[in-house]
Amino acid sequence: MMPATDRSLPIALLRARERVMGPIRALLSGAGLTEQQWRVLRVVQESGPIDPTQIADKACLLLPSLTRILQKLEEKQLISRERDRQDRRRQVVRITTGGARVIADNIDASLELMNRTRAKMGPERYEALLDLLNELDQIDLSG
Amino acid sequence: MMPATDRSLPIALLRARERVMGPIRALLSGAGLTEQQWRVLRVVQESGPIDPTQIADKACLLLPSLTRILQKLEEKQLISRERDRQDRRRQVVRITTGGARVIADNIDASLELMNRTRAKMGPERYEALLDLLNELDQIDLSG
DNA sequence: CTGAATTACTTAACATGTTTAGCAAAATGA
C-alpha cells in the first residue's frame, strides 16, 4: 500500500523544496533570472574563475543543463567564457561587472528569505533537517 | 556569504531527492515509465475514479504538467478518461487493466527501494526527516 | 434571466531535467 503522500519521502522532498523555492523564484523573476541561473551566477562569483565541470558539481546541475544556462548567462552578459590555455578542452568562466551587480542587487533579499525560513522553523530543527538531508545524500543505496 | 552547498537548504533538498529518486527512476525506466507517470498512475489506482485537479494535488504536480502526463498515459492505454456527467468541465480518470498490471509488476521493487533507504538511514531518523520536511512544508513564509 | 466572475482544464512558450550521442583535446599504453 502506498504511504499517505506526507509520509512518502520523494513527495515530501518535492513539497519542501517547492515551499522553500517559491518565494526565491518570485524574487529572482524580478531580476529576470531563474533559480538555476542565480545558483550558477553565485557559484561563479564565489569561486572566481572556474570551469563548467566544477560549476556543475557545486550548483548541483548536470552538464547538459549547465551548457544551456551558461549560454543564456553569456547572452545576458552576466558571465564571460574563454578557453583554458593549458587544456583546450576546458573553459574558464568569469563573472562580469553586470553579473556582480545583479548579485549585489538581490543577495540581501535572498539571504533574508532563507533566514526567515530558519527562524520560523527554529534554528535547531533547521540544522537538524540539514544534517538528515546530508546523511540521506551519503547513504549507499546500491546494496 | 553563501553557505557551503551542504548547508544550503535548497541544494540539500535537491541532492537528497536525487539520491532517493535515482534508483527508482532506473527501475521505472525498465517499465517505460517516468517518475511522474508512475506517481500519477499510483494515485489513480489508490483513489479510484478521480478528477485531474485532485490528482495534481495528491501527486504534487501542476495542472499543465498533468495534462501532458495524462495524455501520455492515455496513449499507452494505462488510464481512461471521460467527462463528468454532472459537471462537464470535469473529467473522470480511471486506471485500465493494463495500468493495474504495470503497477502490479513494479510495486514490490519500488517499495523495497524505499524500505532499503529507511533501513540504511535508520527508521527513527527516517521518520524524523519526514516530520521535519512536513513541518517545513507547513511554514507560512509570507510574513 | 443575463452579463461578469469563477472553475477546470488545455495550449503555448520558454527553461530545465535526463539520457544518449557526438566531437575535439588530452592522457595512456604498447
Added chain:
DNA sequence: TCATTTTGCTAAACATGTTAAGTAATTCAG
C-alpha cells in the same frame, strides 16, 4: 608514435517545471 581510451563539453530528443493565455462550462450578482 600512434591507436585507444578518457575527459570536457555540446547537441539533440523527449519529458517535466513554470508562467501566462485561452476555452468551455458553471456559478453568481443584480
